[in-house]
Amino acid sequence: MASKVIHAYYNDDDILMQAVKKVKATKHHIEEVYCPFPVHGLDKAMGLAPTRIAITSFMYGCLGLIVAIVMMNYIMIEDWPQDIGGKPSFTYIENMPAFVPIMFELTVFFAAHLMVITFYLRSRLWPFKKAENPDVRTTDDHFVMEIEVHGDENGLMTMLQESGAVEINKVEK
Amino acid sequence: MYTFSNRLKIGAIVLMALGIVGMGVGFVSVPSTPEEAKAMVAAHDDGHGDSHAEEGEHLAEDTAHAGTADHDAAHDEHLMHQLQNRPWSAVYVAAFFFFMIALGVLAFYAIQRAAQAGWSPLLFRVMEGITAYLVPGGIAVFVLLVLSVMHFNHMFVWMDADVVAEDALLQGKAGYLNPTFFLIRAAIFLGGWILYREVSRRLSLAQDEASDNRNFVKNFRWSAGFLVFYLVTESMMSWDWIMSVDPHWFSTLFGWYVFASMMVSGITVIAMITIYLKSKGYLPDVNDSHIHDLAKFMFGFSIFWTYLWFSQFMLIWYANIPEEVTYFVTRIEDYKLPFFGMVALNFVFPLLLLMNSDYKRINWFVVMTGIVILAGHYIDVFNMVMPGTVGDQWSIGIPELGAVCFFAGAFILWVFRALTKVPLQPKRNPFIEESRHFHY
Numbered sequence: 001m002a003s004k005v006i007h008a009y010y011n012d013d014d015i016l017m018q019a020v021k022k023v024k025a026t027k028h029h030i031e032e033v034y035c036p037f038p039v040h041g042l043d044k045a046m047g048l049a050p051t052r053i054a055i056t057s058f059m060y061g062c063l064g065l066i067v068a069i070v071m072m073n074y075i076m077i078e079d080w081p082q083d084i085g086g087k088p089s090f091t092y093i094e095n096m097p098a099f100v101p102i103m104f105e106l107t108v109f110f111a112a113h114l115m116v117i118t119f120y121l122r123s124r125l126w127p128f129k130k131a132e133n134p135d136v137r138t139t140d141d142h143f144v145m146e147i148e149v150h151g152d153e154n155g156l157m158t159m160l161q162e163s164g165a166v167e168i169n170k171v172e173k
Numbered sequence: 174m175y176t177f178s179n180r181l182k183i184g185a186i187v188l189m190a191l192g193i194v195g196m197g198v199g200f201v202s203v204p205s206t207p208e209e210a211k212a213m214v215a216a217h218d219d220g221h222g223d224s225h226a227e228e229g230e231h232l233a234e235d236t237a238h239a240g241t242a243d244h245d246a247a248h249d250e251h252l253m254h255q256l257q258n259r260p261w262s263a264v265y266v267a268a269f270f271f272f273m274i275a276l277g278v279l280a281f282y283a284i285q286r287a288a289q290a291g292w293s294p295l296l297f298r299v300m301e302g303i304t305a306y307l308v309p310g311g312i313a314v315f316v317l318l319v320l321s322v323m324h325f326n327h328m329f330v331w332m333d334a335d336v337v338a339e340d341a342l343l344q345g346k347a348g349y350l351n352p353t354f355f356l357i358r359a360a361i362f363l364g365g366w367i368l369y370r371e372v373s374r375r376l377s378l379a380q381d382e383a384s385d386n387r388n389f390v391k392n393f394r395w396s397a398g399f400l401v402f403y404l405v406t407e408s409m410m411s412w413d414w415i416m417s418v419d420p421h422w423f424s425t426l427f428g429w430y431v432f433a434s435m436m437v438s439g440i441t442v443i444a445m446i447t448i449y450l451k452s453k454g455y456l457p458d459v460n461d462s463h464i465h466d467l468a469k470f471m472f473g474f475s476i477f478w479t480y481l482w483f484s485q486f487m488l489i490w491y492a493n494i495p496e497e498v499t500y501f502v503t504r505i506e507d508y509k510l511p512f513f514g515m516v517a518l519n520f521v522f523p524l525l526l527l528m529n530s531d532y533k534r535i536n537w538f539v540v541m542t543g544i545v546i547l548a549g550h551y552i553d554v555f556n557m558v559m560p561g562t563v564g565d566q567w568s569i570g571i572p573e574l575g576a577v578c579f580f581a582g583a584f585i586l587w588v589f590r591a592l593t594k595v596p597l598q599p600k601r602n603p604f605i606e607e608s609r610h611f612h613y
Binding site: 058086 | 483486487490491492493528529530612
């Protein structure tokens with residue numbers, strides 16, 4: 001789909017935030033903002049849907065907890081019961097306090113690792129992937145706001161100029 | 174300026190009056206002879222034996238009954254002492270609980286000062302208001318300790334010279350655990366904490382009128398110094414005032430455990446009072462993000478508390494050394510419901526209720542969770558003190574609730590009176606702008 005977009009460059013996150021709010025207010029569609037670092041509150045200003053990664057994190061945590069319980073039950077109770085420190089491994093519940101650290105650690109382990117993997121998959125990131133950002137300066141000290149052009153192109157350009165953009169490019173995508 | 178609403182004031186005074194009645198009933202109804210004590214416990218069993226049948230308490234009572242025939246006088250006397258201890262312990266637990274809230278807030282406040290936190294200066298006056306209770310609360314606890322030393326009660330058995338004479342372990346500890354040194358230590362702890370509180374409050378108020386930041390910098394230094402003093406003295410205080418009710422038993426992380434409890438209760442009270450003041454139209458600049466941050470601390474410290482609770486439990490459970498494990502054996506046998514119930518109140522509830530980011534911003538949600546947390550941590554103190562003082566003769570009845578009402582009333586009265594004295598918002602704190610724009 002060939003469409004025309006405008007790349008507006010900023011060199012300060014506060015100015016960027018103001019500009020994003022201004023562009024949103026004039027009902028222009030911001031395709032994407034490329035940043036060298038996460039800008040706090042930018043997702044809200046752009047009107048992005050709230051992240052659901054916290055929900056997946058909770059589910060992964062629950063999964064980790066279940067894995068820990070099933071695993072310790074198999075290892076320590078069913079497969080090879082041992083009498084450690086005068087506490088014979090007859091039932092899971094009697095030995096449960098000894099397994100709590102493992103339950104805790106696996107909950108954290110699953111939540112953390114699977115959340116990162118989910119994030120990579122969802123952002124379509126994988127090793128050796130070619131970078132999508134339009135300008136290498138967005139990995140250093142510049143922010144780029146990508147706006148779709150509909151109708152009044154000149155009005156949008158002047159507004160961006162006024163919003164503190166340091167550079168504005170028209171790009172065919 | 175905040176004005177103390179009449180309704181709240183009357184409410185607090187009514188609470189105190191009810192509390193005095195409750196505590197009075199508790200003190201009047203103690204047995205004065207071993208026979209009376211025996212009769213009281215027997216009457217209690219007749220009345221409640223059936224209804225308690227399912228709670229497992231019945232079993233314990235039955236075994237106690239089986240021995241009735243060869244009950245010796247020593248046992249009856251022990252029972253009498255336990256029953257006599259009950260109203261004292263009830264008062265002591267409640268007094269310590271509310272004192273602990275003020276002390277926890279003081280530590281939290283000092284951390285904010287020492288860290289030069291930017292989000293919290295709007296809440297400093299609220300925190301200073303709560304720490305004002307350190308003086309009356311500290312005096313109440315100190316008076317109770319003095320009365321214990323003077324043998325008005327038998328909460329601390331090591332204070333009894335006859336007991337020590339027959340106990341090699343207590344003789345070994347007598348160099349540290351003796352009444353004189355005990356009171357000297359208590360005076361040093363309280364003196365140091367109150368001194369810091371007063372100095373910091375004065376500097377905080379002076380900063381509002383000053384033309385430079387000298388007072389602010391001084392306050393930073395005092396706070397950093399106080400935290401060092403506090404971490405040492407808080408730990409020793411928890412050994413002295415709480416752990417020594419079980420003088421044979423010891424735990425090396427006990428100080429941390431009590432610390433976690435006081436921090437989470439303190440932060441909860443800051444959140445609740447802030448929300449209350451906001452609901453009355455004060456503190457206009459405090460926004461959802463401040464509440465959110467406090468709720469995050471409530472959540473975090475609840476988990477920290479559980480971590481320490483479990484660490485203490487698991488090591489002792491695993492090692493299974495008789496001298497150590499008795500602590501948990503008494504609690505699990507005689508205090509099953511409060512002991513495990515508090516884990517639900519202090520861990521499961523805050524974990525599930527405050528996990529969601531959005532819920533941390535809903536004021537009534539934070540208040541409801543706060544009530545659960547405070548109840549849970551009262552029971553925590555209860556579980557720490559009662560098994561050593563009243564044994565299996567515990568109950569949460571009129572003396573306990575009366576004592577809680579009394580100290581809650583005194584706490585509200587004192588804290589809100591302190592809040593009326595100065596404007597609720599600091600003027601010239603260098604971080605006040607940052608705090609006002611604090612946004613998560």
